[in-house]
Amino acid sequence: MSQSSIRWEKDADNIVVLTMDDPNQSANTMNALYQKSMGETVDRLIAEKNDIAGVILTSAKKTFFAGGDLRLLIQATAEDAPKLAAELKEMHRQLRGLETLGKPVVAAMNGTALGGGLEIALACHHRVAIGGTKAEFGLPEVSLGLLPGGGGLTRVTRMLGIQNALMSVLMQGPRMKAEKAQSTGLIDELATDADDMLAKARAWIKANPNAQQPWDKSGYKMPGGTPSTPALAMNLPAFPANLRKQTKNANYPAPKAIMSAVVEGAQVSFDNALTIESRYFIKLATGKQAKNQIKAFFFDLQKINGGGSRPSKDTYPVWKAKKVGILGAGMMGQGIAYVSAMVGIEVVLLDQTVEAAERGKAYTKGLLDKRVSKGRMAADKAEATLALISTTDSHTDLAGCDIVVEAVFEDRAVKAKATELSEANALPDFLMCSNTSTLPITGLAKASKKPENFIGLHFFSPVDKMPLVEIIRGDETSDAALAKAFDFVLQIRKTPIVVNDSRGFFTSRVFGTFIMEGMAMVGEGYHPVSIEQAAAQAGMPVGPLAITDEVSLDLGRKVRVQTEKDLAAEGKTLPDHPANAISDRMMDEFGRFGKKAGKGFYDYPEGGKKVIWPGLIETFTKADKVAIDESEFEELQARFLYRQAIESARCFEEGVLTSVADANIGSVFGIGMAPWTGGVLQYINYVGLPEFVARADAFAAKFGDRFTPPQLLRDMAASGKTFE
Template structure:
């Protein structure tokens, strides 16, 4: 008998217990242990019903990530589940925590399912570029019907126990916290009632009800929009459809064929890389695991604008009180009104109750006085990009904040060390760069200054987890990791338009690659004035920042979506960018002023110039130690800038393209276009010379 799966009897119930911390993943030991325990239970004449239950905080939460990329050892999960379903005695799954992926497939192979009210179930394989490969696409629709099975499997979203009960996925849901007691009581009911083995594969009511309907045709049409560019969701759909068109075991065979197609897809490799990179990014190189973390129980935020308000929501959402500071009452009132409207909109969509809206609003205290920050544990400054103003603010914070309070700037480009120089405690100063909208975007780019203490670094990474962000710790330079690369792409996109491309052509190349929006549409979303202020700051600092037709847009008050006109125009209530003749004329006039004769530019040139300039800059960032690992850059771009996760991030994508090919193109552009941005990174040259990849570092 496996040590991680045990069998014992409680009265007339044979109990199969899985205990494989931390999440009872389906390792080889668990799979073989389940078979052995099932065998023992069937041979136990006094056991009338068998119960599968898990120790710890969750039911089986999926595959064992420690076995990813390794050859599968027998028994495989499909054969384990088929064996459970073929058991001679009723088998009950008792679910607490989460039953995900293979865990839910195991439960679907059981004859009955009971769960705690707090439990959730789901088949999230699609998020790794895969589909449920152990019968999930064949059994789930037999319980939940085609529509809900398609929604769950193509999105990978979880379903709460109450909804799972209503859908027919579960047979009972109970309050309480003792899953073993709940499972035993339910199994005893099955035994007392003499209920038979009930195989999900033999249920046909919902299959028959949806046969011949247009549900698959309609869902496929919707998927073309929702899953544009993705491979696995469409294979998921094909697999679920097989459940309605084929006998069960033929459907299983089709599921396996489609699963192997997903396994062979480059998207699967990209998504797996993104999955592991997200987890690895939280482990900061050179930071000891036992580094003390400061307790952050209250937060001060300076600036009640879009960014400050969004940051405040992140903390209120997890029960951490916030003091929100503004210089004028009307700005404070406006900011609070926007926060309330955001919460009210969530309530209208059923994501929050009205009571939760009021609870969260009550956690945000408005203020016009810095002195109110005297006892907070963390202050985040979120005013616009102006070094003089930021230094003035940090000098004031230095006066009023208690010793040990962390002073953070939400700056997206400015020097953290210079900001820290306005204080007497540079060891407590750090960058916490949130992304807009801050209450939605998952990335938190934490920026270490040259004197930031390890304790502060560890604390801001811990804060990221608490507020459900993906934290990445990076070094201090202009633009850090994300914006430093973005500004190179932005400059190249501008140059391409100056030379003859249109903004919509550049944007289409980027969205065809998988970005949710292109460079210019993104500028409109962020606000044309944001980039304009940054360029003005750089000019004031003495940098040679070339003239831009984007500056003219800002000066004309065309600030993007918020004014319904930027690079594109926008109709009331719509975010859809519409090409604007006025902008075309402005660009044409700018070319004439600069003496530029426009030329035809291919999509391939746009792709190479926008993307390879980023890769080259990423290599320089790694050389300089601004990012410790290429995966840190990938995580920043996936979660902060919408780089398609199925391509694994820009540095992983570069490895897939081939660094030798990229270096040749970078050299060609350096010869033809010139510019420091096209000077090949020494690291890129070294990797090509050694036949290595960024991922090998």
């Protein structure tokens, strides 16, 4: 008997329970064995349907179904299109066979059903899931540069209607808990546990012996109408306009394909809609952008969260922080306090005065109150979470802390004092962490009596929203300390990347190239709107001039001056950058320091939206740069991406970065590198090493040495290697 991933059991009521249980994997995926097993199972159901009262489809794994096999999909090329088309056609045959069986079919979802897993469930007539768990449901393919190709797009459109399908499920690809999925319409019924789930499934089958999908019933009408319905037709032209606004016209083919497939598919029969869906899916799956996003947001992220950069768990078992001391209750400290308390860690929030610490605690209260008001948290749970944070102005209250995070001013003396006082009061072997964004950790650790326990934890603002933490290992940081830091970041539900010590580390160093390139373009005479638009259409979330205002120009100069002093002490000099002259003129000649001063590259009228400062155009913009052609605009976009990628390659060459996954995820989650690129090093793969080096050399000849590719890239281009 051939191997199968689906078990068949028929009970006394003639209800067949199909249990998906791949014998070769910890999760069920749409691999070759599943495709064969489901095909055989559906054929058997059709052959024996006269002896069947109904079907329950469930899983023996922790998850219901994990979706498509991305290991195979990431390798797909244009030459594989016919094979993909045949596989999709067979998948559609199987799921159509299931839903047109003439017998009630229920999906009993015992765990997560995302992507292909939910597509299977959507082909059932009724969906039951266990409520109150961490299980997630949704069609998140858009985040991987894809669309649901197993019939999910077509089915959810006919279930919910065009507008609801696009806005609630497909365009953003949200992952929903069972309760949210039920309110959205993806799940029909919630159960308390596995037994209740199966009981509800059996009861529904008995109550609905002639179940059909709505779209297979005579007289079916799509909710909200089709594109020919006058009310919907009147609103349809706004859909692509809103999409362009959301994506800023950047390089994101998946949302465009989803919208097209939904609207086109809604105008034809169900089976023809599946064909349309398949064609769009194949075009995306064989394209380069999807490979970028699959590598970054599945494989790279999986590697990081799986501990790819963590010392071995065999040597250093998983550790959990019990009490964290946070020095500084400002913007960063208050955010760290919130995310720590949210996972049940006791927090000591310390500032120069108790009043200042209380203001920091109030930040957590505000966020908790918002969660309660939106029904996302019970009031008593919020109260208990807030109670985990104690405020103080005395370092003696750090007693019992097994980890301390200092988030004080970027001043070596202030940070050294914070380290000294922490070591005098916290637990003997506590983990000392600095939230510095630029100062080398090895130097800061000199203030510690135990530099092996000193490490950098670079958070991003706002801490409650930003998913990344950059862990910086100093020269003397031990493996034990690194393991603890890694575990703490996962404990507070953030994504950790690990880098070695250097000036600016990885994220700050690379982020600096983006904003400085924008200022360099101002100096070259480009119109500021062209600069900001080029960054947006390259895929960056905020333009370089706007973000420079947010950071403030004077902070940038302080970092530059400190770096010049540090390098001078080492007998080195900081190479000049054309951005420096622009920054200095903005401050010294025009008194414009950024948003906090109310004026920078933008004006900030009270109660109004920010606008480009007219004097910026009058002072710097050249007449021949006001209107630029498409090729010159594309060059501006490329410069933003190339500068970040080149600097990242230098970090890799210097050993600051040791993991491609850390580089890619760190750049997207930490500094907003265009997600469609898959991250800074994947972008180089996307362009192609030889092509990237050639264009970087051309940029270096035209704009300066900052574009000169490191030898590492030249060697990789010559040998045919890529960043893996």
